Amino acid sequence: MRITPAHLEAKQWGWRHATRKDFALRGLDFDIQPGEHVLLLGASGAGKSTLMAGLAGVLGGSDEGEQEGSLTIDGIEAGIARGKAGLVLQDPDSQIILERVGDDAAFGCENLNIPRDEIWRRVRESLNLVGLKDIDLDRSTRHLSGGQRQRLALAGVLAMQPGLLLLDEPTANLDPDGVVEVHDAVRDVLARTGQTLVVVEHHIDVWMDLIDRVIVIGHPDPDSPVGGIIADGSPDEVFGRYGDLLAGGGAWVPGRAIPDRKPKDNVSSGDRPALITEDLSFGRGTALGEHIDLAFQSGEVTALMGPNGAGKSTLALTLAGLLEPLSGHVRVRADIADGARGDEPNRWKSRELLGRIGMVFQEPEHQFAAPLVRDEVAIGPKSMGADDAKAYAIADEMLERMNLSRFAKANPYTLSGGEKRRLSVASMLASAPKILVMDEPTFGQDFTTWTEMVDLIAGVRDRGSAVIVVTHDEALVEALHARRIMFGFAGE
């Protein structure tokens, strides 16, 4: 399946989101030749996703924001270049739209009014190319692994045969096997189609072997003298010449040394655990795990690891008291449960959970409850009895440390992917619960914001919270000296 590769040009291109006074990106100039494979780098909030959305023609019209300069694909304004670009995003769940695999892969084509026979020919060819050749087209999309779902999203995009393939952190939410699957699928696709590629990824090493050009966009800090494109060249040139600049700007340049945040030794392992499970079975309807006895200590970080789909998020919700166990019990230590009804958090009211158990959801949006970023972080401290002055002081410090201060008055839903994640973690940390359950807290972070998050998590741990993280992030587990619990599939 050869596809005519697209030619991209930006001339002093910029975009200001309607609700912001500063431009997210400004003064961008580049010329990407047909068939080039570009890695787009930049700190969290630098404007990478904004550029990707611009190229994909989904930024919207003048009520969504203000455009400067021009951004074209094959000489046509990107906003109206229908069908020329295909975008795959970070979160597989938000892109899989239909119930059956085949329908889902055909969805994009159907919107382009391609004849039916041709659609199904393309769908089969695309599924083949992404390594899903033998998949049953009637199979439910709900039962696919993360890597399979991302490959399905890729197949759906491929079937539209766009000259430009756009991947925005396509592996950020995947387990290590899923990362390899998606990488290999993209490699095979590019070899066969010859498309132009732009990929965004904080973890550079994933795509190193497939790219021939690196473009780095500057930090969005309005006071910073650098903006727009700060480096552009072959990987050797950019990493050789700008290595320090990139590292200073927070890039995960290959081989970076990770910080060491060993726990303080004053946690006595003789203490009773903060949280235990007793012969726990958990799941939604059907059991994902049975007869589980685990103990989580105060002052300790435990990492729940294992493949996508094994049920780690479901277990996390069960531990946090938000999902009823199918059988068995989750119990909290008496001094933590003190004042609540009993020691089983799934029987508590939400206000009893406050300050005792905090949950950071996999999807940051599931957590947002206030219209402004600053209020979002202040909710926890306020509901635990802090007066406004105190609550906002805590919120302001949290925002400062998470590099979110300039968004204090923004709406949480308008933040970038990495910013949303930091906000959701910050709001939970602000109320310093005795037990903290976090589902993939570090995804989408650049090195600087990641390090700050590690420090904050180490901080609540050392102040005596029991921390449970669901994660694929090996560096996080190492930096925090977390205890690992590995999950597999029930019955395997």
Ligand SMILES: Nc1ncnc2c1ncn2[C@@H]1O[C@H](COP(=O)(O)OP(=O)(O)OP(=O)(O)O)[C@@H](O)[C@H]1O
């Ligand atoms: N819908 C929106 N409305 C208002 N502002 C937005 C919107 N989307 C993004 N922004 C802002 O534009 C800037 C760039 O965001 P963008 O999502 O492009 O960053 P990014 O480089 O992709 O970051 P990340 O690595 O965290 O995903 C950020 O300051 C962000 O807060």
Ligand SMILES: [Mg+2]
């Ligand atoms: Mg982004």
